[in-house]
Amino acid sequence: MMTVLEVRNLQKSFGTIHAVKDISFSVHAGEVFTIIGPNGAGKTTTLEMIEGLVTPDKGEIHFGELNWNQHAGTIKKMIGVQPQSSAMFDLLTPEENLNLFATFYNNPRSTEEILNLVNLTDHRKNQVKKLSGGQRQRLAIGLAMISDPEIIFLDEPTTGLDPQARRNIWDIILELKKLGKTTILTTHYMEEAEKLSDRLCIVDQGLVVTLDSPSALIERVTSEREVRLSFLDGESAALDAQNFAQNLDSITRTEREESALTLWTIKPEDSLYDLFKFTKDKEYQIEQVSVHEMSLEDVFISFTGKEWRD
Numbered sequence: 001m002m003t004v005l006e007v008r009n010l011q012k013s014f015g016t017i018h019a020v021k022d023i024s025f026s027v028h029a030g031e032v033f034t035i036i037g038p039n040g041a042g043k044t045t046t047l048e049m050i051e052g053l054v055t056p057d058k059g060e061i062h063f064g065e066l067n068w069n070q071h072a073g074t075i076k077k078m079i080g081v082q083p084q085s086s087a088m089f090d091l092l093t094p095e096e097n098l099n100l101f102a103t104f105y106n107n108p109r110s111t112e113e114i115l116n117l118v119n120l121t122d123h124r125k126n127q128v129k130k131l132s133g134g135q136r137q138r139l140a141i142g143l144a145m146i147s148d149p150e151i152i153f154l155d156e157p158t159t160g161l162d163p164q165a166r167r168n169i170w171d172i173i174l175e176l177k178k179l180g181k182t183t184i185l186t187t188h189y190m191e192e193a194e195k196l197s198d199r200l201c202i203v204d205q206g207l208v209v210t211l212d213s214p215s216a217l218i219e220r221v222t223s224e225r226e227v228r229l230s231f232l233d234g235e236s237a238a239l240d241a242q243n244f245a246q247n248l249d250s251i252t253r254t255e256r257e258e259s260a261l262t263l264w265t266i267k268p269e270d271s272l273y274d275l276f277k278f279t280k281d282k283e284y285q286i287e288q289v290s291v292h293e294m295s296l297e298d299v300f301i302s303f304t305g306k307e308w309r310d
């Protein structure tokens, strides 16, 4: 696996605020790497140091063999940064904005191709000020892509968007991955991080809490799954099934409330197979069954002892 970016012991204070206390990680070529954390965790400051916009107090940033002190020009050509929406020209159209940004670079991608990538072909001739929040955000990603960079930085590209607009942005990020680009993303939406990231780095109060793939993080916190069953035959059937389940090796614990039974299992497939066989033999009717996957929110709570809030 090729490392395209390595960040070591980054620190940044603003007066008495330690925005970034000690952050280290490396990013692999072609991955979606997500920095996630609550408000004020230091995500934007970290990103801005990597992008060369903010000078770190301490620490190192390496793009392969390159660093900001000696190779700023080369690094600028390698990276694409999604501008804040204020950096776009409101009275121009998406097409005109892209054409303009394209003139800043030697080998830009074509405006046509970018409009298509960010799904704005139909709105190419509308003034930016008339676009929706989601469309503007897609244009911002397009502007980051126009120079055809290897590494793309997206700082909270979906904040404030409605669910459909957020999903449209997710599609673009997955498209970038197909193009072989490396994407470094910040978000405070756990669901988004879980869906998009190859690896994610949870930060809190300027420190890395943990870093791994979403599934490995979830796995690390718990190997259990929660299975819920409810019975049409009422409480006695649920009690009977509970007694049966308690004796299965795969089940770690059970809880019952009237005709609803909750089981925690380390092997959901085995447990469900055994349970369905049991209920079929007994001719019990199951009303509902669901398997609850542990989420990244459970991971955050487990590592920090704090509740997760978007």
Ligand SMILES: Nc1ncnc2c1ncn2[C@@H]1O[C@H](COP(=O)(O)OP(=O)(O)OP(=O)(O)O)[C@@H](O)[C@H]1O
Binding pocket: 014, 017, 018, 019, 020, 037, 038, 039, 040, 041, 042, 043, 044, 045, 046, 188
């Ligand atoms: N230029 C600045 N001057 C003073 N304080 C700053 C500056 N930039 C950031 N901070 C402070 O540093 C801390 C970290 O901010 P940062 O924007 O990096 O967090 P974040 O994780 O991106 O949060 P959010 O999700 O709210 O954007 C916050 O307490 C913030 O108020």
